[in-house]
Amino acid sequence: MKVASVVGARPNFVKLAPLSRALRERFHEVIVHTGQHYDYEMDRIFFDEIGIPEPDHHLGVGSGSHGRQTGEMLARIENVLMKEMPDAVVVFGDTNTTLAGALAAAKLHITLVHVEAGLRSYDRRMPEEINRVLVDHCSDILSCPTKTAVDNLRREGIVDGVYLTGDVMVDAMNLCMEISRRSNVLERLELRPKEYILATLHRAENTDDEARLREIIGAFQDIGNSLVFPCHPRTERRLRDLGLWDSLRECIKVIKPVGYLDMLQLERNALRILTDSGGVQKEAYILRVPCVTLRDRTEWVETVNDGWNVLAGASRGSIVRHATGFVPTRPQTHVFGDGDASRRIVDLMESFLSSRRGPAR
Ligand code: UD1
Ligand code: UDP
Numbered sequence: 114m115k116v117a118s119v120v121g122a123r124p125n126f127v128k129l130a131p132l133s134r135a136l137r138e139r140f141h142e143v144i145v146h147t148g149q150h151y152d153y154e155m156d157r158i159f160f161d162e163i164g165i166p167e168p169d170h171h172l173g174v175g176s177g178s179h180g181r182q183t184g185e186m187l188a189r190i191e192n193v194l195m196k197e198m199p200d201a202v203v204v205f206g207d208t209n210t211t212l213a214g215a216l217a218a219a220k221l222h223i224t225l226v227h228v229e230a231g232l233r234s235y236d237r238r239m240p241e242e243i244n245r246v247l248v249d250h251c252s253d254i255l256s257c258p259t260k261t262a263v264d265n266l267r268r269e270g271i272v273d274g275v276y277l278t279g280d281v282m283v284d285a286m287n288l289c290m291e292i293s294r295r296s297n298v299l300e301r302l303e304l305r306p307k308e309y310i311l312a313t314l315h316r317a318e319n320t321d322d323e324a325r326l327r328e329i330i331g332a333f334q335d336i337g338n339s340l341v342f343p344c345h346p347r348t349e350r351r352l353r354d355l356g357l358w359d360s361l362r363e364c365i366k367v368i369k370p371v372g373y374l375d376m377l378q379l380e381r382n383a384l385r386i387l388t389d390s391g392g393v394q395k396e397a398y399i400l401r402v403p404c405v406t407l408r409d410r411t412e413w414v415e416t417v418n419d420g421w422n423v424l425a426g427a428s429r430g431s432i433v434r435h436a437t438g439f440v441p442t443r444p445q446t447h448v449f450g451d452g453d454a455s456r457r458i459v460d461l462m463e464s465f466l467s468s469r470r471g472p473a474r
Contacts, residue, residue: 114140114141114200114201114466115140115141115142115143115197115198115199115200116136116140116141116142116143116199116200116201116202116203116462117142117143117144117145117193117194117197117199117201117202117203117218118132118133118136118142118143118144118145118202118203118205119145119147119190119202119203119204119205119210119211119213119214119217119218120144120145120146120147120168120205120210121146121147121148121149121150121172121174121186121208121209121210122149122150122155122208122209122210123150123155123156123159123370124205124206124208124390124391124392125205125206125208125210125211126156126159126160126163126165127159127163127282127285127373127392128205128206128228128229128281128282128285129144129165129205130159130163130164130165130285130288130289131281131284131285131287131288131454131455132203132205132228132281132284132455132458132459133165133166134288134455135455135456135458135459136203136455136459136462137166138459139459139463140459140462140463142166143169143170143197143199144165144166144167144168144169144170145168145169145170145172145190145193145214146168146170146171146172147172147174147186147189147190147210147213147214148171148172148173148174148175149174149175149176149182149186149208149209149210151173151175152346152370154369154370154371154372155345155346155370158372158373159372159373161372162372162373162374163285163288163289163372163373163374170193172185172186172189172190172193174186174189179209179240182209183209183212183213184213186209186210186213186214187213187216187217190213190214190217191217191220191221194217194218194221194223195221198223199223200223200224200466201223201224201225201226201254201462201466202214202215202217202218202223202224202225202226203226203228204218204225204226204227204228204248205228205229205281206228206229206241206391207229207232207241207242207244207245207248207391208241208244209240209244211227211244211248212243212244212247212248215227215247215248215251215252216247216251219251224253224254224462224465224466224469225251225252225253225254226252226253226254226256226458226462227248227249227252227254227255227256228256228281228458229256229258229280229281230245230248230249230252230255230256230257230262230266230275231249231255231257231258231259231261231262231263231264231265231266231271231275232245232258232262232265232391232412232413233245233246233262233265233412234410234411234412235410236409236410238318239316239317239318240317241391245412246269249266249269249271250269250271252274253274253465254274254276254458254461254462254465255271255274255275255276256276256278256281256454256457256458256461257275257276257277257278258278258279258280258281258282258449258450258454259277259280259415259448259449260277260448261414261415262277263275263277274465276457276461278450278454278457278458278461279449279450279451279452279453279454279457280395280449280450280454281454281455281458282392282395282396282399282449283399283449283450283451283452283454284452284453284454284455285373286377286396286399286400286452287452289373289374289377290377292374293373293374293375293377293378293381294378295374296374296375296377296378298371298375298378298379299378299379299382302341302366302368304341304379304382306382307382307383307384308339308384309339309340309341309366309382309383309384310336310339310340310341310383310384310385310386310387310436311340311341311342311343311379311380311383311385311386311387311388312333312340312341312342312365312386312387312388313342313343313345313386313387313388313389313390313393314329314342314344314345314348314387314388314389314407315345315347315348315389315390316389316390316408318389318408319389319407319408319427320347320348320351321351322427323355324427325427326351326352326355326357326427327355327357328427328428328429328432329407329427329429329432330352330357330361331429332429332430332432332433332436333361333364333365333387334360334361334364334365335429335433336365336432336433336436336437337364337365338364338365338366339384340364340365340366340387340436341365341366341368341379341383342361342365342366342367342368343368343369343370343371343376343379344367344368344369344370345370346370376396377396377400380393380396380397380400380402381400381402383402384402384403385402385403385404385405385435385436385439386402386403386404386405387404387405387407387425387432387436388404388405388406388407389406389407389408391411391412391413394406394411394413394416394422395413395416395449397416397421397422398413398415398416398419398421398422398445398449399449401421401445403421403422403423403439403440403441404416404421404422404423405422405423405425405432405435405436405439406422406423406424406425407425407426407427407432408424408426409424409426409427410424411424415446415448416448419441419443419445419446419448420441420442420443421441421443421445423435423439
């Protein structure tokens with residue numbers, strides 16, 4: 114049976130890495146890359162470093178407004194799916210690529226698998242929230258990373274096809290943990306373990322809101338030279354436009370986005386992590402590094418409930434206070450599974466698709 118995995122943005126690639134391995138043991142997989150991300154550090158480095166197979170189709174959509182980008186992807190993915198006619202399409206997370214892949218599959222009546230289903234921040238102003246809700250409502254197999262995700266879906270009346278599989282990001286970390294220990298990123302950046310704070314920042318609610326962005330950047334400047342900031346190209350562009358780029362670079366270590374192996378090494382050795390990323394909040398939790406989230410809400414509520422993540426919003430004072438003093442005091446409840454999510458998803462797909470085909474004649 115043939116499966117098409119649709120990816121296009123950095124977090125999609127990380128989630129695809131372990132699933133693609135598991136899929137290829139039992140399915141013929143084709144990879145469709147929308148081209149949503151395209152800079153070397155946002156795209157190619159993940160394929161080169163963590164062994165994701167080459168995409169079979171590269172759609173070259175690139176950047177644009179939400180409607181234009183999603184619409185272009187939808188049209189081009191549909192063309193590919195009509196040619197390939199896979200038995201199932203797999204989409205990951207909550208990006209515009211995820212939504213376009215899901216709509217294209219659903220309209221062609223192809224079985225749709227959503228990896229990382231059921232997440233909710235309950236903030237419809239986040240583009241990711243719209244994507245998650247829509248994709249979940251047209252999926253056939255919903256792979257939930259946590260019990261909270263299963264409960265969220267039930268509240269929306271989605272119960273069929275919902276499975277608690279654990280989180281494929283645990284699988285990805287297991288796959289890459291040993292090799293990431295060989296990364297020399299600390300030496301390259303002249304960093305000592307547990308003597309620096311790692312920051313990432315790219316979500317639209319922060320980069321596109323000048324007041325919030327200025328508060329957060331002010332906090333980064335207050336924290337000063339212990340801060341290492343692999344900067345997303347979206348954020349770099351905004352900071353340059355606002356005239357904040359050069360002054361920030363004088364106060365803290367601003368670097369290009371790093372590959373996944375360097376990222377795991379930077380995360381593992383950080384004293385604390387400041388982030389508005391979904392994936393980085395989870396990785397901080399799994400690596401037992403205290404996390405300060407630069408958002409007002411999070412969909413990864415367990416990390417906050419367990420006391421390993423704190424929501425600092427975009428308040429300069431609160432960010433600085435937590436960045437310098439936040440210490441978790443409770444043990445973790447290990448909510449993201451045991452690292453076997455990919456195999457479970459493939460099992461579910463196999464039995465779902467076999468039952469649809471009916472008994473062999
Ligand atoms: C997207 C996802 C977001 C995810 C993030 C991961 C959506 C709606 N958002 O946000 O959920 O957390 O990816 O990183 O899908 N750009 C470049 N080079 C690139 C990619 C982007 O310069 O390789 C710049 C462009 O100016 C572009 C901007 O970043 O307009 C935004 O890129 P886009 O893919 O639209 O959204 P992200 O902010 O990356
Ligand atoms: N990541 C990375 N290099 C970076 C920043 C992030 O490899 O410079 C990885 C990170 O470890 C995680 C994933 O990218 O696995 C998260 O993606 P991102 O923060 O872009 O998106 P989100 O999870 O917020 O959708």
